[in-house]
Amino acid sequence: MASKFSTEHYSSPAVSDPAVFPETADVQEQLTTLDPASGAMADPGASASSWNDLAAEEDFVPRHVGPSAAEVATMLETLGVSSLDALMEQTVPAKIRAKQPLQLPAGRSEAELLQALKAIAQQNQVFRSYIGMGYANCITPPVIQRNILENPGWYTQYTPYQPEIAQGRLEALLNFQTVVTDLTGMEIANASLLDEATAAAEAMSMSYGLHKGKATAFWVAESCHPQTIEVVKTRALPLGIEVIVSHPSEVAQCDRPIFGMLLQYPATDGRIEDYEAAIAHAHEAGALVTVAADLLALTLLKPPGEFGADIVVGNTQRFGVPLGYGGPHAAYFATREAYKRQIPGRLVGISKDVQGNTALRLALQTREQHIRRDKATSNICTAQVLLAVMASMYAVYHGAEGLQRIATRVHQLTCGLASGLTQLGYRVGQTPFFDTVRVEGEAAQMAQVWERAIAHRINLRRMNATSFGITLDETTTPQAVEELLRVFALEDAAPQQLDITTRIPKAFQRTSPYLSHPVFQDYRSETELLRYMYRLQMKDLSLATAMIPLGSCTMKLNSTSEMLPVTWAEFGQIHPFAPVEQTQGYQTLFRQLEDWLAEITGFSAISLQPNAGSQGEYTGLLVIRQYHLQRGDAHRRVCLIPESAHGTNPASAVMAGMKVVPVKCDRDGNIDIDDLRAKAEKHSDTLAALMVTYPSTHGVFEEGIQDICAIVHQHGGQVYMDGANLNAQVGLCRPAELGADVCHLNLHKTFCIPHGGGGPGMGPIGVVAHLTPFLPGHDIVSPYAETGEHIGAVSAAPWGSSSILPISWMYIALMGGEGLTHATEVAILNANYMAKRLEGHYSILYRGRNDRVAHECIIDLRPFKKSLGIEAEDIAKRLIDYGFHPPTMSWPVAGTIMVEPTESESQAELDRFCDAMIAIREEIREIEDGNADRQNNLLKNAPHTAAMVAGDRWDYPYSRERAVYPTPWTKANKFWPSVGRVDNAYGDRNLVCACLPMDAYTE
Template sequence: MNQTIKQLEYGESFIDRHIGPSIEERQKMLEVVGAKSLDELTRLIVPADIQLPHPPATGDAQTEHQALAELKAIAGQNQRYKSYIGMGYSAVLMPPVIQRNLLENPGWYTAYTPYQPEVSQGRLEALLNFQQMTQDLTGLDLASASLLDEATAAAEAMAMAKRASKLKQANSFFVADDVHPQTIDVVKTRAETFGFNVIIGRTDQAANHADLFGILVQLTGTTGQLHDHSQLLNQLKQRGVITCMAADIMSLVLLESPASMGADVVFGSSQRFGVPMGYGGPHAAFFACKDEFKRSMPGRIIGVSKDAAGNTALRMAMQTREQHIRREKANSNICTSQVLLANIAGFYAVYHGPVGLKRIAQRIHRLTDILAVGLQKAGLKLRHDSWFDTLCIEVADKALVLTRALSFGVNLRSDLEGAVGISLDETTTVEDIQTLFDILIGDSKAIDIDKLDSQCIAHSNSIPPSLLRKTPILTHPVFNRYHSETEMMRYMHRLERKDLALNQAMIPLGSCTMKLNAAAEMIPITWPEFAELHPFCPPEQAAGYQILIAQLSQWLAQITGYDAVCMQPNSGAQGEYAGLLTIRRYHESRGQGSRHICLIPSSAHGTNPASAQMAGMTVVVVACDKQGNIDLSDLRTKAEQHSDELSCIMVTYPSTHGVYEETIREVCKIVHQFGGQVYLDGANMNAQVGITTPGYIGADVSHLNLHKTFSIPHGGGGPGMGPIGVKKHLAPFVPGHSVVHLEGVTTSLGAVSAAPFGSASILPISWMYIHMMGAEGLKMASQVAILNANYIARRLKDAYPILYSGQDGLVAHECILDIRPLKEECGITEMDIAKRLIDYGFHAPTMSFPVAGTLMVEPTESESKAELDRFIEAMLAIRHEIRRVQAGEWPLDDNPLVNAPHIQGELVHQWEHPYSRDLAVFPSQAVFQNKYWPTVKRLDDVYGDRNLFCSCVPMAEYE
């Protein structure tokens, strides 16, 4: 009973739950590293001139229950109106089996992007289902594994059309005027930086324009009208124009495929396949195109390949198209997509199947018919004579109708001149239709809905016969066998078991910060107060969201040392683009629009040059010295050489090499001296929070990876969230929005995402993290991340050379193990070590980035000393195995490393290897006690790319 009240409180704090090593363990680790305390270690590693005197004042740490109670009160200030606003967003019924077994399951939401396919076969199969669903509904040859949202997918379609077009002199892109306004907004923003001319007009005007390389139309117009675009698209295709079509995914269940109308590219949002509106996101966009455009396609594609034993296995196909490799020549800067949300949509299609989806779509359409006929009988005029789920109703007193709707707790679309819009969805009931009659005609009692229903069944022609789907969809067995909850639950669990996620082991990826995604942080995202809001609802209905966003923005501004934060970018790459766009607009406002040079260190992540190219900038590479630091002499020379054209520098801190560069302030000073701005990439903020800030260092703008530093989970490859922090002089130039006007923002400058606050529904995760950690906890997290990395580096440095380090051989929050000497000595590669780690129960570190032939390790602060020791022991054991290869005990072409990973099936076959079965699959005592079994052997990448196949394979292949 000698403990103080403060100590008792500390024992209940979330800080202890989030940070892995205990106080005693941290002290032992500090002894290994050579420091007496976390503060001393920080002083040894971080340059003195950038260390903050005290951490940003984000408040005291809250317990999990305190923070949840406070957030619940904030959420309660959101008003849950019934929204019929539409515009690409619909209320949904997420099947509980999917909510419980996927969205709320860390086996799915803590997994990393499937760059290591051998430990990702489950989510790869789920994504292949999503691609097959997309191909079936669009009728096209090839589909991606998701994009960020519908509007950015439209911008990607435009860019792809230009790449694929043979009309190289053409520079105009036509957009139909009944495409969703937020989509037009984002397309115009992207076209501005690419120098494209965007023409917006009626579709019957499109063929009159001679300078077109592409066209964008919408199958179901934003006000509800259905279009048969066949004649127009075929006419334009004869001229070589690339034809793009936006489509509502639920309508495609009933409507003819866009491919049959002549569309080259089809995209849309998969949100209404089970994903809540969430005040705007995250939502997975689907994207499909003709096979001939596959190498120009943005985003990731999952392909069917073979493993080393010749068995069917899945992988990310054509990875050489990605920005990590092609840099400024990449098809897109997309890094994070929306895997978790694509998987929800894919499983929604699997669970309901073609029959269930058709039943849902027919019910939505039937209720829309009933509403339409009833309104017409009451004397109201509909603007269109065809529809799927959306009506545009002309009203004499629009203000009265909207006011009456609010009195019923209903939102109608209000931005249409002389009319209101109503979009129905799968949650709509007969009682809701009666309420809509009350709102629009003042009395529903005179309406006999049963009689209207009979008339609609007998005489409905709101979908023209030419537009009705005539071909079957979702015929693959996967969409036709898991319709009971028992079967669905088992199928999802079967896929989950194939994957390695944070609920099983550390994922020590450099530059990716795979830290704890605490359950208390995740709980609020399923609260209906957050999940059900439409992004374009009246602002007063989203008061809780406004409080949440304002508080989180304030905390992030303090943590980064910036003056303002824009929450719109819905991925890290999108944040890079938004930040560069802000710089570009700032220069233009000062009459310096000619500033287009973006300096980028040679060590930079591939998204940096890809984003710079997308923002209309010219990349000039700055050299790094042998220690991995920016070469100040080369920087000064190039900054001066391009002084009249210098726009900015993109720099990562700590450096991509895992070191706190001593000269970072000098870098900022040089760039500012020659009129440029400093963009500090937020990828490594987990080594800055509480210790320093980009603003204090001297940067002007940064994006923040909330899905890294601030605990939003990776979800197997997304969602991400990439808000930008800016200094005061840049604040007026951050992205705005054409539908929702943001306070203090010049809205005419255009949006980068479909929703004004990006993926708003996952912001509670970061709010909870910051609030539960408090100012001191956030600083401690950064310090322990640094300690954990240095502990690993010290323990492994004699077995694997540490490629870059600062003073006294210390690193930042990650370290790079140099495997190149081993490869030269005995032929064992970083790939062999990565795959052998799977047998030890680990996901591999980052391979060959930022230096080929290396492994970059970032343990984060959440990993315990026991888990760090298990990883270290695995790496040391692998080093011992390499020595046995070096000694000739095992041949280079037949040893545990080159044959890794090993699967269960090998154990029952004839064993002819010079090492034992036990060593192959149980190489350590820890593995013997808790074995993760990969389901495939090493993937054959060459086979996968030479035999590109991106559809579901026959079930027999899996069985």
């Protein structure tokens, strides 16, 4: 394939596509000429040669791609190749290269694209939303918006698997867990889930796994939110679970044994019901009871833990997180401590470090799908950390008194609204409510109300032809209630005297305290809160600090221009179930992003609904399952999975109702094609799918990928490709052309949505033509309901976490096809350069053709354990002293680290990391030579904290300076870990997953 950076591609003006960018159709573009040999920028100071050249904006590509022209040339020289094209020819097998270059609009400048995206955003209409259904407008305190949501020190962090450099985020998540346990009345809560509907589905799966009998029915109250019911049904179907939707009072008459029950509190139409009798009956039947509860309501209502709930789930969106047309938001999951080893997702616990200081960490990790694989009951490997941090800070900002004040005000406004509607002759009913009323009238009358509401730019929830739901929230004012009443008054005068007397009977009122911990008392002024947030931020290493070289995780630049649109009101302040005609800007963005992703991957269609990579995996397998069912092949249930696969793969397959059959890997890490062929032949009649990651989990382009796909197709199966490593494919090869039938795309990896400290993410899927009819639907949104073949909803919102999709839109539009391809080539260049520099110091475990790696490489540290007792963890922790986040540890091979530099890191940063690794190798050599103790050494004692070196005693056989200032750059800009090495086992033996009680602080 010809170089993407030849003068031929870059020398002629490209007109912006008017179909894609109609608002700037008259703008012509001229991309900077690049040197065809090295991909280097040519003469950046050259004068314009034509009038059109003067209209050209600054190219974004060199802002995103870290190495300069000179650095690219130097690295290529180090590798002994003449150009990026030559390196790609050595690395990527010719037979898998894309058939043609990416056909995408040319990249444009940041300023121009922000203007273009603003024009698209303004096609959305921001109505006042009273729709409810688990979503509510709220006020994001500006101090939280600017210093958390818009702060790269928070949104560019990685998952806190390295607790020594994540204490700030872990503390914020511990606060989140405390908020949830306090308000729900439960004993333990996780660090967040994806959304309320999937949290409810996780509760169903957990209840099913805990049940000792043979029951296969799950009782769901008809008063649950409809999107929750739909997602629960989707998840139940492949597991053979029967979902019974009815009123809770009828459970006593059920003729089938149930293993679990789901209730909504308050109900979707606002009613507060007494569930104690239904819960007692469910418990008598041996079932666990899940309550989906509104956290703000729980500041006034009796918590579910006090009336018998076993699991409580819900959404924390109204705690300061914008609506965002459906996400991202942090769901919560709370349960009893007896079920601590079954709770899905992540769990933050209190432990101690080697000096005995209190330290936080992720607890009970052996229960996660990474370890349990096909025995796992959940494939969740993420959280919504950034949004959970926002919600926790909202609680810190307001405290118990502030939250109660907000809830009381919302309730009183709702009481006043109910009073006025009753005076107007509408039927509201006498059932207790919190913030939602169901108002009924005559059909013709309600039709008029609907038209008047739209004219006033108000969205109501249409329950049916004769009733509406109205949900008030923190942003509602008395004037807004008065306007609502004028809408309902039609030709009559709106009532003036409104009764705001509480409608919550004493039996439902909360009496137990909550949020009494000091953290919810001490930071009420903005000055104190700001300092608290920055103290936490300083304890965390983010991309604002240094490279985060995590294999398979692609921690690349999340540019500021890509992030800016996330908080625009036109994207952030729209309810997920607003009428589609009001969201034309979003629809335009969705269509363009889907088209671009289809072009990049070669697939026929894209679904944006899955709101995490794990959900994308699961959705892709459900699509394959539905395809087989529609063909009458319900018996096809076997899923082949390589032994090296990520733990989510087998977990997703089991959740999709499939039987996992492992496939061996050869000594070079590649899929053993002979074993694959034998397994495919053995299970030919029942083969459903193969799950494969490409490039492989060990970081090379496997030559046999097309043969692998052909074998599976030959035996009637479909190929699911894990898109975790797509950053090595974009512009060079396409999953569909390799033989994949479906692939999930981690937008939080390849397409620049930030990791947010462990979430948010997006995991859309692409499919070939014959799988298109089976993409997920969403019955609440009519455009999805065109065929009866689609699978049900997999996320609460129709387009997943919609408000972060502008990030990926911006990235692709900024880079263009040429820039995206160049980014991929430089990602591969950076990885090979690092592998070359580390040669002779460490062994690179796997290589592909011509001894090249793809976009990541695995460094084998096992020999040091065997000869010296030095573990991979010791080297990882020592890297912290050098100012780096450790690479991925012990995956896919135990005792190794996997490094992925991404295209965004400069040669200077790559060299800094390599120099650190080489210096650590010399520290290991000191142990080998007998010049350092095998136990008391720089690696075993790492990381070293400021408290250690500032203490009066120093009982180590090396200097303080060597411990904490091993290089000149650490002296110039030191990142200090806030705790020493954390004792993981102690934290699991003494599990504490909420803020310590008051007496602990007193002591």
